[in-house]
Amino acid sequence: MGKKKAKLDFVSMGFIAPAFLFFTLFIIVPTIASVYYSFTSWDGLNPVVKFVGLANYKEIFTSARFGNALKNTVILTAFISILENSMALILALIVDNVKWGKNFFRSAFYVPVLISGIVSGFIWKIMYNYNFGAVNTIFRSLGMGEYCQDWLGNPKLALIMVGVVLVWKGAGYYMIIYLASLQSVPTDVVEAAAIDGASPLQRFKAITLPLISGAFTINLTLSLINGLKVFDQISVMTDGGPGFTTETIVYLLYKVGFNEGRQGFGTAVGIVLLFIILILNAIQQSILKRREVQL
Numbered sequence: 001m002g003k004k005k006a007k008l009d010f011v012s013m014g015f016i017a018p019a020f021l022f023f024t025l026f027i028i029v030p031t032i033a034s035v036y037y038s039f040t041s042w043d044g045l046n047p048v049v050k051f052v053g054l055a056n057y058k059e060i061f062t063s064a065r066f067g068n069a070l071k072n073t074v075i076l077t078a079f080i081s082i083l084e085n086s087m088a089l090i091l092a093l094i095v096d097n098v099k100w101g102k103n104f105f106r107s108a109f110y111v112p113v114l115i116s117g118i119v120s121g122f123i124w125k126i127m128y129n130y131n132f133g134a135v136n137t138i139f140r141s142l143g144m145g146e147y148c149q150d151w152l153g154n155p156k157l158a159l160i161m162v163g164v165v166l167v168w169k170g171a172g173y174y175m176i177i178y179l180a181s182l183q184s185v186p187t188d189v190v191e192a193a194a195i196d197g198a199s200p201l202q203r204f205k206a207i208t209l210p211l212i213s214g215a216f217t218i219n220l221t222l223s224l225i226n227g228l229k230v231f232d233q234i235s236v237m238t239d240g241g242p243g244f245t246t247e248t249i250v251y252l253l254y255k256v257g258f259n260e261g262r263q264g265f266g267t268a269v270g271i272v273l274l275f276i277i278l279i280l281n282a283i284q285q286s287i288l289k290r291r292e293v294q295l
Contacts, residue, residue, distance in 0.1 A: 037267045044263035056268035066269070068244050069252040072159055076248060077227030079163040080170065084223050085216070087167060088174035095175070096182045106179070110172040117169070117232025124165045125237045128152050152238055155245040162246055165233050170226065174219045181215035182208065221284040225277055249273050 038056055042049045060066050091109045098105055112120065127134040128151040136148040151161045185208055193203045231250045234240060240247035240255060247255070249269060257266025 034267050034270060037264055038271050039268075040264040041262075042264045043261040044257065045261070052264070056265045057272070059265065060268055060272060065244065065247075066249075066252065069247050069249050072244075072246060073228060073230075073248040073250075076159055076163050076166075076230060077224055079160065080166045080227050081220060081223040083163070083167045084170050084174055085219050087171040088219065089178050091171060091175040092178035092182055095179055106176075109175055112169045113172040115169065118236055120165060120169050121233040121236030124161075124168075124233075125152065128161060128237075153242055155242050158238055158242060159246045162230075162233055162237055165237070166227075166230060169233075170223070174223065177219055178212065178215050181212040185211045217284065217287055221280065224280055228273065228277060228280075 037049070039051060039053055040049045041052045041055070095102060095105050095109065115123075126132075130136055130148065130150045130153070133151075135151065139145060139147045149157060152158050189207055190203055193207055198206065229250055230248055231254065234246055234248060234251050235254075238246040240251050250273065253266045253269040253273070256262045256269070
């Protein structure tokens with residue numbers, strides 16, 4: 001019996017070893033190396049690595065540029081989290097209640113999710129173009145030329161315009177989660193409320209909304225984390241500009257690390273971002289556990 005168990009353990013190790021080796025080489029080792037380089041002034045190329053202690057972290061928390069990037073990240077994350085979830089819920093309700101073409105609408109709303117961030121950035125950059133972009137063309141055709149803007153060149157609008165693209169691209173993903181939750185709502189309860197005279201709005205507030213609250217928790221957390229990691233669209237559409245008005249934490253990490261040759265500082269920014277995401281994840285887990293206890 002002991003030999004058989006040992007043989008099974010050996011076979012199990014054989015299956016686990018490749019995945020463990022892959023995880024170690026591509027996750028654990030780079031993470032440890034990143035933590036080390038965050039305490040250095042390494043430029044990414046020089047074999048000589050100078051240890052600077054907490055200097056990078058001190059600069060992060062005293063730098064006006066990092067403060068600006070953090071502010072932009074918070075604004076963009078809040079914007080897309082609210083609008084993505086609102087739009088996703090509306091789309092899910094549409095798909096759940098249509099009498100025909102349910103599969104068509106579900107697929108149509110999900111298509112933007114399948115487009116890569118780079119491609120969607122290029123598409124919307126062309127649409128926002130002042131001279132021939134679709135947005136200004138529509139305004140001109142409606143006789144509303146005074147509303148035409150250099151959408152990505154206006155410091156007051158650029159960040160929000162990037163947010164619109166992110167909402168357009170991401171709402172379909174969250175719609176699927178809301179739709180799955182909506183389809184789990186007991187129809188007999190909803191029908192009983194309708195028989196008792198409850199209006200559609202009352203039924204939604206009193207029955208549907210509480211029963212899909214788990215989907216809200218999941219989607220809100222996912223959208224918050226994704227908002228903190230925005231990179232592709234900003235890289236393609238604005239390059240962090242005009243000025244630094246659309247530079248987020250991730251884009252700051254990229255710019256200082258690769259364009260300015262400050263890998264040490266860029267890595268420290270990445271470590272700070274990692275802790276922010278871990279804190280958000282811990283909050284999510286706490287909320288989920290609290291809900292499970294209540295249920």
